[in-house]
Amino acid sequence: MVVKLNQVLGLHTTLSTLRHLEMNILTPKQSGEFISKFAKNVFILPDGIKKLANEVAEGIKNKQICIDGFSQHELHPQKADESSVDWIFFVDTLNFCFWSANENTKWEVIWNGKTHTGYFALCASVRRALQDGIPVTDPKFYSQVTSAELDHILRSDNPNAKVPLLEDRVTCLHQVGKILMEKYMGSFVMCLKECNNSAQNLLQLIVQEFPCFRDEADFQGHRVAIYKRAQILIGDIWACFRGEGLGHFSDIDTITMFADYRVPQVLVHYGVLKYSDELMELLKSDKLLENGSENEVEIRGCSIQAVDLVADEARKLLKSQGHSDLIVSSILIDHFLWDYRRKHAAMLELIPFHKTMSIFY
Numbered sequence: 126m127v128v129k130l131n132q133v134l135g136l137h138t139t140l141s142t143l144r145h146l147e148m149n150i151l152t153p154k155q156s157g158e159f160i161s162k163f164a165k166n167v168f169i170l171p172d173g174i175k176k177l178a179n180e181v182a183e184g185i186k187n188k189q190i191c192i193d194g195f196s197q198h199e200l201h202p203q204k205a206d207e208s209s210v211d212w213i214f215f216v217d218t219l220n221f222c223f224w225s226a227n228e229n230t231k232w233e234v235i236w237n238g239k240t241h242t243g244y245f246a247l248c249a250s251v252r253r254a255l256q257d258g259i260p261v262t263d264p265k266f267y268s269q270v271t272s273a274e275l276d277h278i279l280r281s282d283n284p285n286a287k288v289p290l291l292e293d294r295v296t297c298l299h300q301v302g303k304i305l306m307e308k309y310m311g312s313f314v315m316c317l318k319e320c321n322n323s324a325q326n327l328l329q330l331i332v333q334e335f336p337c338f339r340d341e342a343d344f345q346g347h348r349v350a351i352y353k354r355a356q357i358l359i360g361d362i363w364a365c366f367r368g369e370g371l372g373h374f375s376d377i378d379t380i381t382m383f384a385d386y387r388v389p390q391v392l393v394h395y396g397v398l399k400y401s402d403e404l405m406e407l408l409k410s411d412k413l414l415e416n417g418s419e420n421e422v423e424i425r426g427c428s429i430q431a432v433d434l435v436a437d438e439a440r441k442l443l444k445s446q447g448h449s450d451l452i453v454s455s456i457l458i459d460h461f462l463w464d465y466r467r468k469h470a471a472m473l474e475l476i477p478f479h480k481t482m483s484i485f486y
């Protein structure tokens with residue numbers, strides 16, 4: 126069934142999304158709307174939206190939900206300077222697929238006496254490399270890094286584990302490092318300076334210039350864009366700079382949540398998303414979902430739409446309470462949900478996450 130685009134979506138376009146229209150690619154926001162309209166195995170529940178929106182509105186009022194979360198983490202860069210931009214670009218080039226088949230093959234990195242897993246294991250391995258004098262976040266270095274060198278840099282302190290997709294990570298680093306060296310004077314800062322403080326312009330530049338960030342799929346006859354790593358890259362720079370200077374984006378609220386494999390677990394926990402029995406059984410069977418498959422696109426697309434609906438509802442609530450000055454963004458809601466999953470990992474374990482071997486998330 127081919128659906129007429131303008132029947133489905135109010136086309137909110139800016140100059141930077143014209144590329145999407147030329148190539149018929151929906152923006153992430155449009156993709157979330159479109160996918161959720163035609164999803165067969167994933168449903169968005171209005172009561173869940175209201176419940177989570179209430180909690181988000183409260184969190185924004187009492188500042189539990191705020192931009193400071195990023196810099197408060199010891200493993201994130203503490204200074205808002207150009208070296209932090211290249212740190213974030215390096216990390217978000219590799220910010221994918223940390224899950225392991227079972228508990229004892231978890232990739233772990235020890236830093237300052239604390240054992241880190243998943244995303245923070247990646248951050249810890251960067252700290253470890255920099256402390257060992259390896260210029261790991263320098264495009265000059267990683268554009269030519271060997272597999273053996275990256276294997277050493279990302280080595281697990283859990284001897285039973287290795288970081289998955291090592292060769293894919295080397296390929297991604299070579300690709301983006303070469304482009305930065307050849308076209309952007311060896312730093313992602315030059316890309317930032319080209320986007321005149323527009324998040325959408327930067328998003329277009331990232332997916333145009335760096336193919337490994339092109340997180341797209343075909344769904345019901347249309348090309349949809351999820352762009353999880355491209356958007357988290359923008360969100361992390363914005364958060365690190367607290368929305369100032371190099372991290373100032375006039376349209377940051379047009380960035381959607383980052384469709385990974387963790388936030389959908391929290392959305393199901395809050396009763397915002399519901400899976401069909403068939404899909405839930407499939408996820409519980411631990412079978413891999415192929416990147417771009419219908420179920421996987423439905424989970425990720427409905428997550429985008431659900432968080433945007435929560436943001437809209439929270440804005441309405443805050444406005445009705447006389448707080449229309451308080452900013453609500455899908456990024457801040459995403460961070461809250463992602464951090465929530467880590468805080469309540471044991472409880473959330475009861476809700477299966479979709480396992481995909483993908484360089485995109």
Ligand SMILES: Nc1nc2c(c(CN[C@H]3C=C[C@H](O)[C@@H]3O)cn2[C@@H]2O[C@H](COP(=O)(O)O)[C@@H](O)[C@H]2O)c(=O)[nH]1
Pocket residue numbers: 194195198220221222223224242243244245361364382383384385386387388459460463464467486
């Ligand atoms: N949607 C969303 N996905 C995120 C993040 C982050 C880290 N962001 C930091 C920066 C600011 C925030 O305050 C966070 O401290 C990583 N991921 C994804 O999760 C997965 C790994 O998960 P786990 O096994 O638990 O480490 C993997 O796909 C990874 O790409 C996020 O924020 N949102």
